[in-house]
Amino acid sequence: MKVFDRSINVWQAGILLFVLMFANKILVLPSLLFEGAGMESIFILIFFFLLELGLVLLFLALKKKFPTQSFSQILISHFGKIVNVCFFVAFMIFFFAKAVLLYNVTYIFFRNLIYKDTSNLLILFCFLPVINHLAISGLRVMGRTCQLFFPVILSIIVFCVIVGVFGIGSRAIWFQSSWMDVLLTAAKHIEPFGDAIFLFVVMDKINIKNGDWKVMFYLFAISAVLVVATALVFMLSYTYTSFMHPYAVFEIVSFVKEFGGLGRIDIIAMVVIIILAYFHLAIYLKCFMFAFEQVFPKIDKIYSVITFNFLFVVTVIFFIINLETAVTFGEQILPYAEIFPFFILPIFVLIALAIKNKNVQKKPENGGNLQKILKNNERKELNNSQNKSILQNLNIASHLQNVNIPSHNLNYQQQKQKILKKQQKQVKLLKLNKKQKILNSKNNILGNKNNISNEEKNNLKSKNTQKSGFFCNKFQFIAEKEGA
Amino acid sequence: MKFFSHQLFKTPMLLVFVVMIVFYGFTALGRPAEINKFAVVTAIGIDKAEDKDLAPESTQSDNLSMPDNVNVDELYEVSLLTFVPVAQQSFTEKYKVINGVGKSISEAIDLAALNIGREIGLSHLKIIVINHELAETGLYKILDYLGRNIQISSSTKVVATDKTAKEFLETAQKLDNESSIKVAEHIMFNSDYIYSTESSLETFFKGSFGPTNVGLMACLSSKSKEEQTSPTAASDAGSGGSSESEGSTEDMVTQCHVYVFKKEELVTKLGERDMKKINFVIGDFDNGSLVIEHFSDQHFDDANLSFEIFGKTINYKVAYQNGIPVVHIDIGLTLRLSEVEQNHDLLQENVELFVITPEAERAIEKKVKNSMADGINLMREYQSDIGDFYTILHNDNKTAFHNFLDSLEDPDNYLSHMVFKVSVRVYAK
Structure with a gap:
């Protein structure tokens, strides 16, 4: 079975981030937070979202510096292969643990509220094939499916929050918990956060055009606001009994249903929980697959899916079988895993950002256009004097793809784009030359010399080199200066 | 059939769907409704x-x-x-x-x-x-x-x-x-x-x-x-x-x-009457009635007026005087005259167009204030903060309230040491 991984645009990446921000946060978390820190737990949520925002900012900075490189390539070029493997093992464990926690909470939710006789295997059977299919189909398919469901998810959660506001009636007590309570609760319940690191895993698959990064921030902000609003409405509705109600987004709708005149609108909340659970698990699996690929590069990708499935089923069925165990797992084991996204990863990323003039071109980019086009055999053919000047220009232009130009220097950016456009024209010209050369050789064999075509060729060459000459010289200077 | 089986294996999700149908179908058959x-x-x-x-x-x-x-x-x-x-x-x-x-x-x-x-x-x-x-x-x-x-x-x-x-x-x-x-x-x-x-x-x-x-x-x-x-x-x-x-x-x-x-x-x-007094303080009601006994003005002579409550608004404001919290309860009642009992048997005023006169307003205010005072005394007597004034005071000024509690010999009985002020606004429906 083949695994297709094509790049996604910033909208799709933003929507995946949006969806992932709800993972493990809108069901059990508000209740657990309230139990530990009362109403002040809202500030815990806000604080963690700010940390999460920090991760997104780090990602964008890294992406700006290394626009076409993968996180793995950056790690290898800056810290070596061992660090790279360690990092991706950590990614694997992190996303796997998250998936286990999320699945268990969702399963227990359905078992308690929908069908108490349902077995774990039965629910696994519903989830695993679909998430496997989504992950195998590739990141782009996942992104597009998410795009399709995005309005549904957004509108349902907004609806739940708005309906929940009508349930707010009792008085909540503020600032009763001590700072120590808040800190301890924060440390205990950090496990649902740090999901933004999935951006680093799929870094080279995301195409960000100039100015598009704002979309990612908007989507992140919307999801953060909705999570905080859900928790706030839940806590204000139930106040002192919040700890007795473990499923926040469901409970806020249910509260209004129970005390108001509405019918069973809590089903709407169930729908969004199902949709989100599918996407969360699929994204976690996809990230596991990417990480697996880096750790075991020689093994076929499909084995990452099989490994995930095997480990997942074993863990879910034999180790985490009820809400209490799931919560204990989330409170006592997973918080240690959060050291990775909030401490280790940012430090390494900051070091990579701080190091200047690292040879980013050492490993050629898989997305580089010129490297694909200019195959080695073509280069050999072009080593004649006639095309040397063009080749020189092309080399400079190809280098420009990886040369870091300060974003504030717009002239350089514009010039770079112009040169890149011209290089495409020149590639066409080279192909033309190649064809012409073959034609000439044929003509030579036949004894018919074609002088007109050579003239045309020379005219075209001189025309292009004249136009791009100034910029090429200038960028050649920059490239030489940077030691490329 | 060959084409179908070929398509089935070519499309894994279709296969999964078929397996799920079979699996759940048999599972359902094995369970009672x-x-x-x-x-x-x-x-x-x-x-x-x-x-x-x-x-x-x-x-x-x-x-x-x-x-x-x-x-x-x-x-x-x-x-x-x-x-x-x-x-x-x-x-x-x-x-x-x-x-x-x-x-x-x-x-x-x-x-x-x-x-x-x-x-x-x-x-x-x-x-x-x-x-x-x-x-x-x-x-x-x-x-x-x-x-x-x-x-x-x-x-x-x-x-x-x-x-x-x-x-x-x-x-x-x-x-x-x-x-x-x-x-x-x-x-x-x-x-x-x-x-x-x-x-x-x-x-x-x-x-x-x-x-x-x-x-x-x-x-x-x-x-x-x-x-x-x-x-x-x-x-x-x-x-x-x-x-x-x-x-x-x-x-x-x-x-x-x-x-x-x-x-x-x-x-x-x-009892119901006690609960009524307390509910006036805590504002936990939507309906009810209010009876003003022996009311006299230019329209009524020693009449018992029954008012139906149509709505209420209640606000609490807290101020501290010498470290003692003063809770100002501002209650607004929307009333309608529903019954008049007096010596003259005939209905003398058109109740549909009844306007609450200043005398009636004062009488209602007095009645409500008395009820509220009784309600507060009940809460004080049983040291039961039914109205959750603790939260109101805590949210208003945490430091001042806890200083007040610390100054008390019996912090549980904080209601007895607080001061309540009541203002009543009456509207006719």
Whole structure:
């Protein structure tokens, strides 16, 4: 079975981030937070979202510096292969643990509220094939499916929050918990956060055009606001009994249903929980697959899916079988895993950002256009004097793809784009030359010399080199200066 | 067929879909329908089974159901108002009260299930009735089970009864059969009135787990007409004071008290009038009536005016004077003159166009202020912060309030050391 991984645009990446921000946060978390820190737990949520925002900012900075490189390539070029493997093992464990926690909470939710006789295997059977299919189909398919469901998810959660506001009636007590309570609760319940690191895993698959990064921030902000609003409405509705109600987004709708005149609108909340659970698990699996690929590069990708499935089923069925165990797992084991996204990863990323003039071109980019086009055999053919000047220009232009130009220097950016456009024209010209050369050789064999075509060729060459000459010289200077 | 199988293996999701259909189909065939599995319980009654006489015959004769080594003092008798769903064309529910006695509530429910041969489904539970003796002594033990049970909704009503819960449920069953009066609805709509309070698991737990640790629970009484010796306070209290069943039935359910619990102990039982006074302070009402006695002005002469309350607004403002909190309660009432009782028999004024005169406004204000003062004194007397002033003061100025509490010798009795000021605004509907 083949695994297709094509790049996604910033909208799709933003929507995946949006969806992932709800993972493990809108069901059990508000209740657990309230139990530990009362109403002040809202500030815990806000604080963690700010940390999460920090991760997104780090990602964008890294992406700006290394626009076409993968996180793995950056790690290898800056810290070596061992660090790279360690990092991706950590990614694997992190996303796997998250998936286990999320699945268990969702399963227990359905078992308690929908069908108490349902077995774990039965629910696994519903989830695993679909998430496997989504992950195998590739990141782009996942992104597009998410795009399709995005309005549904957004509108349902907004609806739940708005309906929940009508349930707010009792008085909540503020600032009763001590700072120590808040800190301890924060440390205990950090496990649902740090999901933004999935951006680093799929870094080279995301195409960000100039100015598009704002979309990612908007989507992140919307999801953060909705999570905080859900928790706030839940806590204000139930106040002192919040700890007795473990499923926040469901409970806020249910509260209004129970005390108001509405019918069973809590089903709407169930729908969004199902949709989100599918996407969360699929994204976690996809990230596991990417990480697996880096750790075991020689093994076929499909084995990452099989490994995930095997480990997942074993863990879910034999180790985490009820809400209490799931919560204990989330409170006592997973918080240690959060050291990775909030401490280790940012430090390494900051070091990579701080190091200047690292040879980013050492490993050629898989997305580089010129490297694909200019195959080695073509280069050999072009080593004649006639095309040397063009080749020189092309080399400079190809280098420009990886040369870091300060974003504030717009002239350089514009010039770079112009040169890149011209290089495409020149590639066409080279192909033309190649064809012409073959034609000439044929003509030579036949004894018919074609002088007109050579003239045309020379005219075209001189025309292009004249136009791009100034910029090429200038960028050649920059490239030489940077030691490329 | 070859094409189909080829397509099936070519499209893995289609294969998964087919497998799922087959898997779930067979699983469904192997399970009985839920409708045949559960007995739907709409009300639970919990009594203390002090001796074996209270245990049902079936339980007494069954050694497995009630072990001999169990201390009978700790036994609970659970009565379940149950109906067994049967697929019929007509929509009828035939209820029956079944019993079980056990050392704990869960055991008693399990044993009750043995008597009906079905699993007990509590998802549709509407009301929990607790015998008053049990409520006064061991309420929180019972509520622990009810709070933990994931099937029971937090909006389930919980009430005490002055008789046995079993008797109450039997009366409730008769009422439902004969006149379609449902006790759960009874308590739900009573809470809108000024004479009662909301009495659900959620509100009780909210009060009990809050900083004041005060929980309220309504007490209902099942009576036959002959038993009613004296007229209730309904004449004064109006329509909300008690609900009388209509029709030929001899049974009825009335509200007798509101139980006030503080820190897991019963503090007092409040009557309807007392509850009305407290509700004026805490603003927990939507409907009710207000009677001004011996009112005289240019229109009325020594008349008793009854006003119907159509709405209220209530605001609390806190200020500190010499470290003592002063709570300013600003209440606005929308009233309509509903009844005039005076020596002149004829209706002299058109009540539709009645405008509250300054004299009437002052009289209403005086009446409401007196009621509120009485309500505050009641709360002070029982040291029960029913209005949750603790939260209001804490949220307003945490430091000042806690300094005030620290300055008190008996911080629990903070209500007695606070100052209340009341302003009443009256609007005519």
